[in-house]
Amino acid sequence: MKVEIYRIDKDLPLPVYQTEGSVACDLYARLVTEILPKSLHRIPANVIIHTPPGYMFVVASRSSTPFRKGLMIANGIGIGDQDFWGPEDEYQIPVYNITDEVVKVERGERLAQGIFVPVEKVEWVEVDKIDELSRGMFGSTGHETKGDKK
Numbered sequence: 414m415k416v417e418i419y420r421i422d423k424d425l426p427l428p429v430y431q432t433e434g435s436v437a438c439d440l441y442a443r444l445v446t447e448i449l450p451k452s453l454h455r456i457p458a459n460v461i462i463h464t465p466p467g468y469m470f471v472v473a474s475r476s477s478t479p480f481r482k483g484l485m486i487a488n489g490i491g492i493g494d495q496d497f498w499g500p501e502d503e504y505q506i507p508v509y510n511i512t513d514e515v516v517k518v519e520r521g522e523r524l525a526q527g528i529f530v531p532v533e534k535v536e537w538v539e540v541d542k543i544d545e546l547s548r549g550m551f552g553s554t555g556h557e558t559k560g561d562k563k
Contacts, residue, residue, distance in 0.1 A: 414465065414529070416462065416463060416464070416465060416529070417462075417463035417498075418460055418461070418462050418463070419460065419461040419462075420459055420460055421443060421457070421459050421460070421461070421503060422443050422459050425441050425443060425459050425520070425521055426441065427460075428440055428441075428460060428527060436528055437473070437526035437527060437528040438526060438527055438528075439475065439523040439525075439526050440458040440459075440460065440472065440504065440506065440523070440524065440525045440526060440527055441458065441459055441521050441522065441523055441524075442456050442457070442458070442459075442506070442518045442519065442520060442521065442522045442523075442524055443456075443457040443458065443459035443503075443520065444456070444457055444520055445517070445518065445519055445520050446517070446518045447515050447516070447517050447518075448484065448508060448510040448515065448516045448517075448518065449510065449515055450510055450512055450513045450514055450515065451509075451510060451511070451512075451513070452509070452510055453487050453507065453508070453509050454507075454508055454510070455505040455506065455507050455508075456505065456506040456507075456508060456518055456524060457503050457504075457505055457506075458472075458503065458504040458505060458506050458525065459503070459504075460503065460504055461498065461499075461500070461502050461503055461504070462493060462497075462498070462504065462527075463498045464493050464494065464495045464497065464498070464529070465495070465529070466495055467531055467532065467533075468495070468529045468530060468531055468532060469492050469493060469494065469495070469529070469530050469532050470492075470493030470504075470527055470528070470529055470530075471490050471491070471492060471493070471527065471528050471529075471530050472486070472490060472491035472492075472493065472504060472506065472525050472526070472527050473486060473489075473490045473491075473525065473526055473527075473528070474486040474524070474525055474526075475523060475524065475525060475526050478524050478525070479511065482516055482518070482524070483510060483511050483512035483514070483516050484508040484509065484510055484511070484516055484518075484524065485508065485509050485511055486506065486507060486508060486509075486525060487507040487508055487509040488507055491504075491505075491506075491507065493527075504527075506524050506525045508524065
């Protein structure tokens with residue numbers, strides 16, 4: 414799949430798949446940034462990406478980032494829509510500093526990764542009644558809960 418991309422700083426690399434088996438590409442910090450303890454900050458990722466129809470671009474933390482830097486992606490993941498493709502639509506990596514120290518991010522540092530995920534839009538079909546039994550509260554798969562109707 415070929416995807417249009419615009420790099421703001423041409424001295425930094427395009428997003429890179431680090432190994433043959435990698436499913437996500439690394440995103441790089443465009444600016445040196447200091448994040449205060451227990452605070453949120455957006456780090457520019459240097460790219461504007463034209464996500465193809467039928468896909469979304471998901472931005473997630475690299476697994477090493479919380480351990481190495483003490484930073485977590487603030488919203489868990491970021492979802493890039495297909496129409497997020499304007500001249501000022503640079504991807505930002507929203508991070509939360511979980512440490513008690515100032516964390517410095519260097520220009521060109523890999524903090525997050527992006528992956529294209531196929532998506533489909535649905536057409537809702539509203540019903541007036543549900544005939545099935547409840548299996549428990551959200552997230553209860555495999556666990557017995559009060560009110561199980563088995």
